[in-house]
Amino acid sequence: MPGTNKTAEEIDEKGSVYKSPSQSHVRQVNPRAGKFAYSTDNTFEQEIYFDEVQIVHQIGAKRDQILLENLNRYIKQLSKVFPETPERWTSQPVPESTCKPVKGAMRWTALPTPAKDLLLKVGEKDVSVKTRKLKKQAESLKENVSWELVVLRRMLQEWKMAWALIIEWHHKTVEGLLQSLVDIHDDVRIQAIVTCATAALERPRAAISQGDSDKEAMKALPIQDLPEVLQPPLMAALCDKNANVRMAAAVCQYAIQSHNPLAQEIMQTVLLKGNTVDSWAAAQCLALEGAATYPVIKRILHQLFHKKNEDTEQQSCTLLRHLSGKTTLIHTMLAVELNSHQWKDRIVACRALSRIGGNVSLDMKHKLIQLMSSDWNKKVRQAAAQALGQMNLGKEVHDTIRIKLGQGNFQERVEALYLICGLKLMTAKLLPSFLNCFSDDFMAVRRAACLAAGALQIRDNMVLECLLNLIQGDPCWKIKAFAIRALGQIGCVSPQLTDLLLWAVHYEESPGVRLEACRSILALKLQGDRVRDTFLDVLLLENHEAVLKEIHHAMKILNLENEGNQEMLQEIRNRIQTLSQKELLIQKVFKIEAAVRKAKEEAKRVYVQPKEGQKPLKLHTFLQENFQGEEVSPRRRSDFYDTEAVIKVNMNTLMGIK
Template sequence: IVLALDDPVKRVQMAAAVCQYAMRTPNARDRDILQSTLKQGADSWVAAQCLAIDGDTSQAVIQRLLSQHFLRDAPSDHEQSMMLLSNISSKTTLVRSLLAEELNSANWRTRVQACTSIKILELLFMQDLCNKLIYMMWNDWSCAVCHAAALALSKMDAAREMHNTSEGLDSGPTAWRVEALIFIGQLNIMTPKLLPTFLRCFNDDFVAVRKQACLTAASLMMDDQLVLDQLINLMQNDPLWEVKVEAIDALGKIGWMNPALQELLMWAVHHEEEPSVRIAACKALNTLDAKGPELQHFLQDRYALEPNADVQRRVELLCTKHIITQKVLLMEERGKQQEQKLLC
């Protein structure tokens, strides 16, 4: 193999050098061959991998790994390139700098992939990169890029930087406020500075903002009493049934339950005019695992009196669930009694 390193055929030299790296016995001649191949040649991707595995963190190696990563017709190489770039990024900031350049690409798909790569690599917080991602999150013409930038920020400990974006919830057009709520949910952050502005969104004049506030509260699993009070208020008093449904769904997803909320959900199943609201209340009662003999009697009555077939099916499912639960509890109780008799 060592003799093949000086073979007149370049491909033979390359194959010999790769063998040396595979056997973990590389020498200076091997590196020269791979570095030469890296600059030009069909085997540059193989050369970059070998050099990266050997600990080479040069710009030429990183650029070749990135160029392979951004090739859309080579998806099988993405995982390998990300693994190598992840190792290199812990030793040099060059990966971050070169990825930041890709954020300026004219191709929106490249910008999305750059954001996704930053998220996967979980790069340490860097002010310049954070500022760029925040700008893209709010201003890029592509929604896909905006969302990808928001997700990348969520991995960069950028919550403190998001304070500056809270104005998006307080001013600007409706679409801007909705986008701000979406991004807050994607970033999975809620700070003391953001909370008061966020709470005002539940009382916004525009339906889209109120609905998105409910969705964001559910996404963040916000069991803060101030947020729960806003959701309960919308569930009871919003003039539009669509908002009531989102508020009820959010309460169910958050997973918070007490006797007062159970009563309100039962009231909604009984009295709300819109079937979709009654269905949402049934779903929430099921998700929140509501219990009690009063609920069982209520459900049996509603099943007999419910005029809407879809709502009736939901009530029937709840009735069946409670009957099965009662039977299981009864069987467990009888089992305990039998054990006690045997012990006596």
């Protein structure tokens, strides 16, 4: 194999990848945004916005220059500062102050422009590249900590937040902490003790050692929790006369994991007699140490059920899982909560059992199955089913669903279908009973079957055939709408489905079915001349606002709009609306009746000699002769309901007939 040329390996790259401004052109952020997209021809903006080049902040850099990662430099266009500097009016050199205080920032008058000396000077060290490499390596090094340390960090954070303790341990010195630990004020001693505990928990777990060469591997060096000189004052704080100081000292001993018997005694006393904040911290510390006693478990469960949030639930379940191997008391107390009259407590108990795991008794298994099958709350049933599945009891869940689906009454079949929908569960043993639900006598069962088929997105041919049959022959329009929605969610397009959807949009009587058919056409992205022609035909006769809005939306998304026919369609629609006025139809009916009665009277009383070749009078010819030359003008909306005018017209017509 050819070797690698290492001739130029040791040469430091000082060049810039900057492109000349003359080569730049107007660039635009996300052209799909249209007129709202930001475009610029400035080189600096193009680099930081489009090329995503970061700005490098160097110590001692010039305030009027900007350095980028690609080593390009730009000059800031700053406003003038008054009074002007001495260099303006004196010829003598003015020494620069290294630590001259600067107040505020100068305003930009224009965007930065490229500097003339774009390349770094010879001998100038590029310290930013090495700094960025070290930063990336430090970020890539993930801190590997144990679950005990995570629990202690969360415990200390909650305890500090409850007592409003703000700790900045990075800026503290050992000498300052030694003075604060023996201070006469209690709050100062508590602050110093909590600072030590925070530093012990939040310190980095490994020290990063970087050699002169970037190729050297990073070494993990152990770091001591706390300096030895701080240990005696912290131990002495356990015997302090103030109870709050003793509690803080005990928390600090658990933070450094010293397993001090005096700290354990303090925590047990606080657990039984302390306030809510301290007792919760004491229960966590004692549980972490392995104390599986009734007071500890009771306090953890009290926090779990009375402060319902994700962090507390995760912390409590972690501690209970740690203690579950030592006692069965946890499962017993959680089983009591399964009978709680509060449905939220039953859900929390089911989630806790699924997270804790362990050996589950037969009675608890039966209780979870009972909750899954007969609890009045839907969320409790789903939580119980999920708990059974996560506790490796999925066979019981499957068998229960199969029995309900095949042998239960219609309510049990509906519950089984909802469980299938929520758990996303379908097997070969469940499929035959599931298919029978599509032809069930009860509408609720057919509706639940459609929802389950759409949620699981089953592409089986038998399921698709059942849904198509529901669209064609179900007597309830709601079931048709749910079947159409399920087919849209499944996303399996076929010619038969296309024909049924177009027929439903055009000819279905219920607006709900037409609406769901239009949405399914949009979901399936059906296009073509047939779809466009069907939509245009529906627009002529549709009078439901929701369906019209959905059709316009679908035509816009599917690019089926035909602007050339819109004026003609609107004219036809207006003409149909005019001819369909109730009062106008009544007048025409009366006029037809009068004309027919007159024709009968003339034929009865007046004899007319028939002409040669005269054909019998047909209905359409009769109507044309009576309504020839009659113009229909659209009426105002206020005239639509003028009942008196209609009655007057009808009376005049009747009097004319007589």
